[in-house]
Amino acid sequence: xxxxxxxxxxxxxxxxxxxxxxxxxxxxxxxxxxxxxxxxxxxxxxxxxxxxxxxxxxxxxxxxxxxxxxxxxxxxxxxxxxxxxxxxxxxxxxxxx
Amino acid sequence: xxxxxxxxxxxxxxxxxxxxxxxxxxxxxxxxxxxxxxxxxxxxxxxxxxxxxxxxxxxxxxxxxxxxxxxxxxxxxxxxxxxxxxxxxxxxxxxxxxxxxxxxxxxxxxxxxxxxxxxxxxxxxxxxxxxxxxxxxxxxxxxxxxxxxxxxxxxxxxxxxxxxxxxxxxxxxxxxxxxxxxxxxxxxxxxxxxxxxxxxxxxxxxxxxxxxxxxxxxxxxxxxxxxxxxxxxxxxxxxxxxxxxxxx
Numbered sequence: 001x002x003x004x005x006x007x008x009x010x011x012x013x014x015x016x017x018x019x020x021x022x023x024x025x026x027x028x029x030x031x032x033x034x035x036x037x038x039x040x041x042x043x044x045x046x047x048x049x050x051x052x053x054x055x056x057x058x059x060x061x062x063x064x065x066x067x068x069x070x071x072x073x074x075x076x077x078x079x080x081x082x083x084x085x086x087x088x089x090x091x092x093x094x095x096x097x
Numbered sequence: 098x099x100x101x102x103x104x105x106x107x108x109x110x111x112x113x114x115x116x117x118x119x120x121x122x123x124x125x126x127x128x129x130x131x132x133x134x135x136x137x138x139x140x141x142x143x144x145x146x147x148x149x150x151x152x153x154x155x156x157x158x159x160x161x162x163x164x165x166x167x168x169x170x171x172x173x174x175x176x177x178x179x180x181x182x183x184x185x186x187x188x189x190x191x192x193x194x195x196x197x198x199x200x201x202x203x204x205x206x207x208x209x210x211x212x213x214x215x216x217x218x219x220x221x222x223x224x225x226x227x228x229x230x231x232x233x234x235x236x237x238x239x240x241x242x243x244x245x246x247x248x249x250x251x252x253x254x255x256x257x258x259x260x261x262x263x264x265x266x267x268x269x270x271x272x273x274x275x276x277x278x279x280x281x282x283x284x285x286x287x288x289x290x291x292x293x294x295x296x297x298x299x300x301x302x303x304x305x306x307x308x309x310x311x312x313x314x315x316x317x318x319x320x321x322x323x324x325x326x327x328x329x330x331x332x333x334x335x336x337x338x339x340x341x342x343x344x345x
Contacts (some may be wrong), residue, residue: 007174049288055278
């Protein structure tokens, strides 16, 4: 099998562990420590931000405009609308500006 | 799987309502299916673009079933990064499911063992949200209902990977179509989705700042773990312990 296949299988096993693991671990404790809960709550925003920020730092002005506009749209609309708005801006700017 | 079918027929009191419960769940799954469709297609197209085969693309959607982590996986794979780090990054992005898993356990504790194993496999963000809403409304969270929510989302997610892979490479000039910015925009949307959480701005600023510095100095992919760690650290430092105890 290719290395990609192994990466996928390993990623799938670990993903399944995250989906069942919280239940398996927490069902053994009466409660989790508040600081642990704070850290777990911070995980998604902390991880996902690192996937945006360096790309923004490297982007051309068109990319920055698209990201900024999409960020504003996200304040009022759902993720799909926000994504389509950002995609529309970057495509238009790359085609015409 | 036999057990599930058997379970469905086993409870006489439930037998009449099993079908309607499935379709009730299905109705909740449909809008999620529609909203995730562009991302399922985009994943297929980008995976091919980053060197995945059709089989690998479909396998990833079927086995992992987690949009953001799949995007991270193909993004890092395109950057010539060690395999274990890609796997670790997938794990890191999906780590939030630990919380869903812990929280949803009390809602589905009456499921049979095999039903539980399958239910945790399809425990995505929207699946969790719908289950919590259903439980809060006082209506029964049955396995059949849960399966009804998950079925349209999962089946279409896998199909979309294949369709995206087959038609995605019709786009030849990826720069002109802004393909390089689509994932950052997508991830920004996920970041914005968590903005109601405590200390969100502090976490995002810390992660952004540190990940950019790490990206420019140490280099990819370490900026992901280093930046994320900085954000988590800030959250732990600025959190008010009394408040989080109240929430608990």
